[in-house]
Amino acid sequence: MTSRAKELVDKIKAQKGKKAATNFTIGDADDEEVIIPKGTLFEDKLARELPKQVEKKIDQVQAQTKKRQQELKGKSDEEIARWREDFEKKSGELDDRLKKDTEGLSGDIESSKTQLDQLYVKQLLTDQEYREFTEKFGKVFKAGIGAQAIHDLLARIDLLQEAAILREESKSTSGQKRQKAIKRLKVVEAFRKSGASATWMILDVLPVIPPALRPMVQLDGGRFATSDLNDLYRRVINRNNRLKRLLELGAPEIIVRNEKRMLQEAVDALIDNGRRGRAITGTGNRKLKSLSDMLKGKQGRFRQNLLGKRVDYSGRSVIVVGPELKLHECGLPKKMALELFKPFVMRELVSKGYTQNIKSAKRMVERIRPEVWDVLDEVIKDHPVLLNRAPTLHRLGIQAFMPVLVEGSAIQIHPLVCTAFNADFDGDQMAVHVPLFSGAIAEAKNLMMSSNNILSASDGHPVISPTQDIVLGTYYLTMVKATPDKKDQELPTYGTSQEVLLALDNKRVHVQQEVRVRIDGTLVRTSPGRVLFNTVLPLGVQPAEGHGEAMGFQNRVFDKKALRSIVADVFRLHGNELTARVANDIKRLGFAYATKAGITISAMDIKTPAGKAAILAGAEKRLGLIDQQFRRGLITDDERYTQTIDLWTEATEEVTAATMKSFDALHPVFMMANSGARGNIQQIRQLAGMRGLMADPTGRIIDLPIKANFSEGLTVLEYFISTHGAxxxxxxxxxxxxxxxxxxxxxxxxxxxxIVRSEDCGTTSGVWVTEISEERALTEPLFERIAGRVAAADILDPKSQQVLVKEGAEINDVQARNLIQAGVTQVKVRSVLTCQAREGVCRLCYGRNLATGKLVEIGEAVxxxxxxxxxxxxxxxxxxxxxxxxxxxxxxxxxxxxxxxxxxxxxxxxxAIISEIDGEVEIVRTETGRKVKVTSRDVYDIPYVLTGQMQPMVESGATVSEGQEIARGKGEDGQETLISSRASGVARVERNQIVIRSMDEEARDYAIPHGSRVNVQGGQKIKAGDQITEGxxxxxxxxxxxxxxxxxxxxxxxxxxxxxxxxxxxxxxxxxxxxxxxxxxxxxDTAGELNTASWLSAASFQETTRVLTEAAISGKVDRLRGLKENVIIGKLIPAGTGLDYYQKLREESFKMFAELPQPVPATN
CATH class of the missing domain: 1.10.1790 (PTS-regulatory domain, PRD)
Structure with a gap:
């Protein structure tokens, strides 16, 4: 600053008299104070004053500097203190954070360790968990996806060790854990025993089924229709190829993993679409059919193609009645017969020399040359056909008939076989099948022919008994217009049956007129109609020995029931052939007289009985009383309802009785119902009497009856109530x-x-059979239960103790009737329930084959x-x-x-609640409801003998407790002896003994649910198994x-x-x-070779895929003992003629035939 002042003085002196061009300052700073302003004149005065100004300025600066230094010194101390404070604070924060981080890190390490500890082999992880664990524990952690991972896990399993662990687990745990262990043990044992490896359950090569099973067909317009399997296979191939390419390219793991998942899903869909996840669908949102679907269900391989197959040589047409046919015949349309028997006709044309080769024979058949019909007639002469009506509910749904050529296009069937087929002629269709080779033809003739199927296999009653028109005709024919007021001498009298029939032909007598005819040397009151009817019966023909007596003249009205019993009697006495002939003759007569009777009905025939109004008025009056009692609170709503229903039921029955009484015996409607041809009393009641009570949709009876009948017409309300039932x-x-x-x-x-597989299983046990009765109504008589059974023990006469039927003998119908007449009420018979046969059942335990009336044959599929x-x-x-x-x-x-x-x-x-013990009933009412107490009391006496000088210490009638002294004194050996009671009870002192009557008591309590009805009463004695409540x-x-x-x-x-x-x-x-x-x-109890059930049969029934999977795991072997499994593999069924027993017989007969000496050709 001094030097600057000096410079300025020198400048003023040098430029004296001049003006300053700029502002002059002492310092360099821009904000320095100006000493010489611009335009100031340089003169000596300025040069003298300038040093003084500079000194003043210096002092000023020094003073400021000093002040600044002092200020700065104070400020730096504060600053340092603040810095120190900030440092300490931040240092503390850092320490805390470090501590926290350290703690967090150790927590993370601890949780990671726990996570690792918790990880176990075979644990399922989500995608997120897998990624997280891979990042955290990449080196110590390995997980896989899909079948490869499962394959690796299965490869590690030691089956023996696993089985031991599971056995231990199944013993030590309970509930669900035990169930799971047992389930797993089953699978492990199955693998162990079958020698299969668990890894074999994972496919690494996918088999492709032959193209014929997944066809592809070209449609019009060049498009293709293909099987769903091709679609599913295509998906697998595409995804597999894509995965292969991704692996070759080294794609990221996430992409590879996704592709693996998709491939797995494609394979899953191919094997069982929809089993895992959403089903793969095709066009129109339709689920594609996978390999499993091809096997499952009604349209699957088992049920559609293996258990039953479509056959060639079959036809189908509408059925019509063939009244002229014999029982064993059916009418076959010519066109249909020619097509069905085409190969046979062609062969015959060649062999008879009508043509040279099969090709021209075929041409002849197609052109329908006249010779063809002659050949066809010969071909069908001894060749039965099978007729079948769907649904085939029992074996009579398919029967064999001899064809008769008919014109037209409809199959004709005999009216009597309609019951077996459940057929009628309102448009029903039937299928025809041709048995081809000799064995099938023989079986059709001997076993399946309709004339050999007269009895029903379910109850042994005839199945070809007449019905409908035939019944009406025979009923009309055998009715008699009784003339009780006429004496015998006043009636037309004839010496023989032929005379009556001649008079009938000449219209001298009416078919229902009462006449006297000499029959077997006795004059009988009968009618020409009954005589005519008896001509078709095998009267006087002696039956085989032991079958009963020959049939006598039948002098009664033949309704449906009587016709059925007569057919059954003819069969029992004379067998198949004669029965078929008799049934056919009854049919002929029935149709003829149903036509001749001219029975018709019209609405006018139905008349309401006169007494109906009075019956209804009486019922209304009683109903008014019931309602009055209800309104007054004398009866509950339930009681009112029950009484109302009972009242109207009774009224309806009265109207029904009045209706039936109002009909004449020849009234068409009455005849139809009474004969059993069509309709019943209930239907007549609704037509002519009153409809009666109806049920609502829940099944509860509406207590408002329909009082009108159909001929009078229903009101709107009545019609509405009727609609529920309809x-x-x-x-x-x-x-x-x-x-x-x-x-x-x-x-x-x-x-x-x-299947019946043996003659006799040798068992001595059987079942006791009594008649079934319910609420005093006999539902099944003893005769029906014992006829055709084999006695399990000698059956004795209750009075004379004579043996009526020996043990092991079949009880035939005659013996069954004799037993009942002798007063036998229960019989011990052999039964399939007690049969000891190792396989199937034996002949004697099964008894009679109801379809043949003889003891069942070996091989019958019972x-x-x-x-x-x-x-x-x-x-x-x-x-x-x-x-x-x-x-x-x-x-x-x-x-x-x-x-x-x-x-x-x-x-x-x-x-129902049932008693567990025998005892006496006590009904106890508690706050919570009713309770039934059953008490069982067993009374027994315990004697104590008094020897020597022993004296009783109790009196007769005294109550004794267990362990109480009852006698004391010197015994026979002279020793002091003491007797204590072993049980509590009542003492009875006798001459040389004390008897303690003791009682064992056991009681069971049964709480009765609210609303249940008690079936027993207080004080009633009941047995174990008896019902306490209804149900x-x-x-x-x-x-x-x-x-x-x-x-x-x-x-x-x-x-x-x-x-x-x-x-x-x-x-x-x-x-x-x-x-x-x-x-x-x-x-x-003791493990051994078990007769394992057939898995083929099980798979064809239900849950096909599960059964097949289990069979594969267990390595099951099917012994092919049942019917279904043999049908599936195309073998003869092991029943009937397919049984080994018959096959051996067949082979032996062929051998014998081969060993016969050959005939020597004749020489001239």
């Missing part, structure tokens, strides 16, 4: 058909391997017959569950659902309380009750066959 009827029929068919399928599947006999009438059973006055919980399952419930041994709906007994409980025999008897009786209630007759033995199959499950 609709329910149609809905029931549709449901019942499907349910019944499914029940038959299940029964056939379970019983198909029950299981299938049983299933068909139970299933075929299934459609006739009701579907209804009846409501008892609308009280919940007391509905009784009936009809088809009840049969299913019994065969499935389900716990029934509305289960159905649970078969499981009965088995537990009373054992196997009781539950078998119960099931047979209950199934019979259902069928009998609908008027369906089924023989016990069919139900017994099914129940035998139900009772097959046993606990194995």
């Amino acid at each position: 609709r329910k009827g149609l809905a029931d029929t549709a449901l019942r058909t499907a349910d019944s068919g499914y029940l038959t399928r299940r029964l056939v599947d379970v019983a198909q391997d029950v 299981g299938v017959i049983a299933a068909q006999s139970i299933g075929e009438p299934g459609t006739q059973l009701t579907m209804r569950t009846f409501h008892t006055g609308g009280v919940a919980g007391t509905d009784i399952t009936q009809g088809l659902p009840r049969v299913e419930e019994l065969f499935e041994a389900r716990i029934p709906k509305g289960k 159905s007994i649970s078969p499981q409980e009965l088995l537990h309380i009373l054992g196997r025999e009781a539950v078998q008897t119960y099931l047979v009786d209950e199934v019979q009750k259902v069928y009998r209630s609908q008027g369906v007759d089924i023989n016990d033995k069919h139900i017994e066959v099914i129940i035998r199959q139900m009772m097959r499950k046993v606990r194995i």
Whole structure:
């Protein structure tokens, strides 16, 4: 600053007199104070004053500097203190953060360690978990996806070690864990025993089925239609190739993994589409058919192609009646016959020399030359055809007939075989099949011919008995216009049957006129019609020995029931051939007289009975009293409802009786119903009497009856009430058909391997048979239950103790009647339930084959017959569950659902409580409800002998407790002896002994659910197994309380009750066959070779894929013992003529024939 001042002084002096060009400052700074402003004149005065100004400035600067230094010193101390504070604060924060981070890190390490510890082999991970674990534990962690991972895991399994672990687990754990262990053990053992490796369950090579099984066809316009399998295979190939390419390119793992997943899904869809995830669909959102779908269900390989196949040489047409045919004949349209027998006709044309070769023979047939018809006549002469009507519910649905050529295009069938086929002529169709080789033709002739199938296999009654028009005709023919006021001498009298028939032909007598005719030396009051009817019966023809006496003159009206019994009697006495002839003659007579009778009906024939109005008025009056009592609170609503229903039921019955009384014996409607030709009393009641009570949609009876009948016409309300029943009827029929068919399928599947395989199993056990009666109504007489069975023990006469039937003998019809006349009420018979045969059943335990009336033959497939006999009438059973006055919980399952419930041994709906012990009933009322107490008391006496000088210490009648002294004194040995009572009871002192009467008491309490009806009364003595409440007994409980025999008897009786209630007759033995199959499950005490069930049969029934998988895992072997498995592989079934027994006979007969000496050619 001083030097700058000096410079300025020098400048002023040098430029003295001049003005300053700029502002002059002392310092360099821009904001320095100006000393010489611009334009100031340089002079000496300025030069003298300048040093003073500079000094002043210097002092000023020094003062400022000093002040600044002091300020700075104070500020830096503060700053340092603040910095220190900030540093310490930040240092503390860093320490905390470091500590936190350290703790967090150790926590992370700890959780990672826990995660690693928790990871176990075979654990399932999500995608996210997999990525996370790979990042964290890449070196110590390995996981895989898809079949490869499962393959690696399966390869590590040691089956022996695994089995030991699982055995231990199944013993030590309980509940679900135990179940799982047992399930796994089953699979492990299956692999171990079959010698299969678990890794074989993973495919690394995918088989491709032949192109013929996945066809591709060209459509019009060049497009192709292809099998779904081709689509599914294509997906697998595309995805496999793409994965291969990605692996070659070294694509990222996430892409490869996705492609692997897609490939797995494609393979899954090919094997079983829709099993895992969403099903792959084709055009129109339709699920593609995978390999599993090709096997499963009704359209699958098993049921569609293996169990039954479409055959060549078959035709189909509408059926019409052929009244002129014989029982064993059917009318075959000429065009159809020519097509069916084409190869046979062609062969005959060549062999007869009509043409030289097959080609020209074929041309002749196609051009229908006249010679063709002659040849066809010869070809069909001894060649039966099979007729079948769908649905084939039982074996009579396919029968053999001898063809008769007819004009037109319809198949003609004999009217008497309609019952067996369940056919009518309202447009039904039937299929014709031609048996081709000699064995099939022989079987068709001897076994399947309709004239050999006269009896039904289900109940042994004739199946070709006359129906409808024939019944009406014979009823009209055998009716007598009785003239009780005429004496015998006043009636026209004839010496022989021929004379009566001659008079009838000459119209001298009416067919129903009462006449006297000499028959077998006695004059009989009868009618020409009855004489004519008797001409077709085998009167006086002696039957085979032991079959009963020859048939005598039948002097009675022949309704449907009587015709059925006469056909049965002819069959029993004379066999197939004569029965077929008699049935055919009855048909001829029936049709002729149904026509001659000229029976017609019109609306005018139906008249309401005169007494109807009075009956209804009386009922209305009584109804008014019931309503009055209800309004006054004297009866409950339930009681009012029950009384109303009873009242109207009674009124309806009275109207019905009045209606029937109002009809004349020759009234057309009455004749139809009374003869059993068509209709019944209930239908006549609705036409001429009153419709009566109807049920609502729930099955509860509406307490408002329909008072009108159809001839009077219904009101709108009455019509509306009727609609419930009509609709329910149609809905029931549709449901019942499907349910019944499914029940038959299940029964056939379970019983198909029950075949008669031996003569006698040698068992000494059997079942006791009594008649079944329910609520005092006999549902099945003893005769029907014992006829055709084999006695399991000698049957004695109750009075004389004579042996009526020996053990091991078949009880024939004559003997069965004799037993009942002798007063036998229960019989011990052989039964399939107690048959000891290792396979199937034996002849003696089964007894009579109902279809032939003879003891069953070896090879008879009795299981299938049983299933068909139970299933075929299934459609006739009701579907209804009846409501008892609308009280919940007391509905009784009936009809088809009840049969299913019994065969499935389900716990029934509305289960009855049954007593577990014998005892006396006591009904106890508690706050919570009612309770039934059953007390069993066993009374027994314990004697204590007094010896020597022993004296009693109790008096007679005294109560003694257990361990109490009862006698003391010196015994025979002179020693002091003491006797204590071993039980508590009442003492009785006798001369040389004390008897303690003790009582063992056991009591069981049964809580009665609210609303249940008690079946017992206080003080009543009941036995174990007796019902305490109303309802159905649970078969499981009965088995537990009373054992196997009781539950078998119960099931047979209950199934019979259902069928009998609908008027369906089924023989016990069919139900017994099914129940035998139900009772097959046993606990194995000693392991051995088990007769394993057929897996082929099981796969063809249900759950095909599961059955096949299990069979593959276990390495199961099918012994081909049943019917289905042999049908599947195309072998003869092991039943009937396919049985080894018959095959050996056949071979032996061929051998014998071959060994016969050959005839020597004759020489001249």
